[in-house]
Amino acid sequence: MRFSESQVDLLAKYLSDISKILFASTVVGFFLPTTAGEITIPVFVLGSIVTATSLAFSVRLAR
Numbered sequence: 001m002r003f004s005e006s007q008v009d010l011l012a013k014y015l016s017d018i019s020k021i022l023f024a025s026t027v028v029g030f031f032l033p034t035t036a037g038e039i040t041i042p043v044f045v046l047g048s049i050v051t052a053t054s055l056a057f058s059v060r061l062a063r
Helices: 005-031 041-062
Strands: none
Touching: 005 041
């Protein structure tokens, strides 16, 4: 199944938005003190990896 150009653009924007949400919730959340829950080192590392992967994939699709 081939995607049209508009579908690829929409998927790229969606992945870009997901990377922003992941970055805000795991990477930035790691450095902010909170009583709601603690973000551990493994969650921080995994969040960073998934954020970078999602962003790289969205940039590749946007080309």
